[in-house]
Amino acid sequence: MLSRLLAVITLGAVASFAAEDYFFKANELYDQGKFKEAVPLYRAAIDEGRYEPFAWFNLGNAMVQLDRKQVALVAYKRTVELLPNFEKAWMLMGDIYYLAGDAGEAIAAYNRAVELGVESDHVHFALAECFMKGRDWTLAQKNFERALQLNPDRMDAWYGLAEVYEKLGDYEYAIKTLQNALQMTATAGADVHFTLAYYYRSMDSTRQALNEMENGLLMDPENVSARRYLAQMYVKQESPWMAIFTLEEGLRHQKGKADLNLDLGQIYFNQKRYDEAFECYMKAWLAGNSQGRIGAENVGHVFTNAGETEKAESLYKRIREKK
Numbered sequence: 001m002l003s004r005l006l007a008v009i010t011l012g013a014v015a016s017f018a019a020e021d022y023f024f025k026a027n028e029l030y031d032q033g034k035f036k037e038a039v040p041l042y043r044a045a046i047d048e049g050r051y052e053p054f055a056w057f058n059l060g061n062a063m064v065q066l067d068r069k070q071v072a073l074v075a076y077k078r079t080v081e082l083l084p085n086f087e088k089a090w091m092l093m094g095d096i097y098y099l100a101g102d103a104g105e106a107i108a109a110y111n112r113a114v115e116l117g118v119e120s121d122h123v124h125f126a127l128a129e130c131f132m133k134g135r136d137w138t139l140a141q142k143n144f145e146r147a148l149q150l151n152p153d154r155m156d157a158w159y160g161l162a163e164v165y166e167k168l169g170d171y172e173y174a175i176k177t178l179q180n181a182l183q184m185t186a187t188a189g190a191d192v193h194f195t196l197a198y199y200y201r202s203m204d205s206t207r208q209a210l211n212e213m214e215n216g217l218l219m220d221p222e223n224v225s226a227r228r229y230l231a232q233m234y235v236k237q238e239s240p241w242m243a244i245f246t247l248e249e250g251l252r253h254q255k256g257k258a259d260l261n262l263d264l265g266q267i268y269f270n271q272k273r274y275d276e277a278f279e280c281y282m283k284a285w286l287a288g289n290s291q292g293r294i295g296a297e298n299v300g301h302v303f304t305n306a307g308e309t310e311k312a313e314s315l316y317k318r319i320r321e322k323k
Contacts, residue, residue: 023051023058030058035065053082057089069096087116091123103130121151128160137164153185159195171199190220206237221249224256228263240267258287265295274299278315286322293319 026041039062045055060075073096079089094109107130110123128143144161147154158181165174178196182188193216200209213230217223227250234243244267250260265280278299285292296319303312 022048023055026055027058030062035062038062039066053079053086056082057086060089060092064092064096069099072096085116087113087118090116091118091120094123094126098126098130103133106130119150121147121154121157124150125154125157125160128157132160132164132167135167137168140164153187155181155185155187155189155192158185158188158192162195162199166199166202171203175199190216190223190226192216193219194226206233209233210237217246222253222255224250224259227256228259231263231267235267240271243267258284258289258292261287262289262292262295265292269295269299274302282318 022041022045026038026045029035029038029041039059042055042059042062045051046059056075057079060072060079063069063072063075073093076089076093076096079086080093083089090109090113094106094113097103097106097109107127110127110130113123114127124143124147128140128147131137131140131143141161141164144157144164147157148161151157158177162174162177165171165177175196178188178192178199182192193212197209197212197216200206200212210230210233213226213233216226217230220226227246231243231246234240234246244264247260247264247267251257261280261284265277265284268274268277268280278296281292281295281299283292285296296315300312300315300319303309303315
């Protein structure tokens with residue numbers, strides 16, 4: 001009964017306007033964020049016919065706001081049937097296809113928008129992403145570059161262009177691309193340095209990779225994952241003292257204490273600095289990493305196997321009491 005009453009109210013609201021008012025009243029509701037209420041008025045404007053192409057277009061916009069993208073797609077298709085040169089409708093059709101993962105249809109819609117004069121970093125970036133999915137590196141590169149010409153601060157386009165070169169196996173140009181990003185945009189952050197480190201490692205340029213990881217941590221010192229990665233790089237380079245320094249610096253920031261202490265414990269354990277390893281493992285466990293307990297027990301086992309039963313028992317007692 002309630003649904004029927006609501007339907008009557010809605011239809012009554014539509015009927016209360018003169019035919020030529022449907023479109024403008026719907027636009028007022030849309031501007032107020034009342035997308036659901038605008039829909040029946042746009043449909044009434046479509047039926048009336050006077051503003052039909054634009055009513056279809058704005059109906060599509062309202063459906064996007066209501067997360068009814070397939071209905072919006074129908075509305076945009078009807079718009080371009082009535083107004084084939086309406087570039088914005090083609091662009092928004094491309095957006096819906098792009099979000100749905102239909103790269104082929106998205107490319108067709110975006111290309112039509114570009115033919116009609118749309119020049120935006122948004123469209124060229126989306127085109128580049130679609131071409132990446134199709135492994136068309138040449139057209140992906142072309143569109144990433146055009147997106148950056150239109151908006152040099154668009155970091156995802158810099159990353160995309162670097163990825164094109166990575167896919168081609170050209171790490172030198174991938175590196176040059178991100179170095180250009182650092183010089184040309186203020187939006188480049190720590191992740192640029194971390195990505196550069198990855199590229200340098202792919203080229204077996206370990207020293208440069210370490211430098212870039214350090215540069216990234218200078219910009220984002222609380223990045224626990226990057227800090228742990230850098231410490232592991234130092235361990236592999238047989239520089240455990242630098243790994244220890246890196247992890248201890250991280251502890252000063254009071255972030256990721258469980259994981260950082262666990263890594264420290266492992267380094268100390270490998271160096272046979274068992275007392276320090278035990279303390280770090282216990283800190284890791286007390287901070288929430290259950291692997292810390294296993295590490296602490298392993299330290300106890302070392303003393304047991306060495307015949308130092310009293311020392312081992314004192315450690316086991318602390319583990320049992322979790323302190």
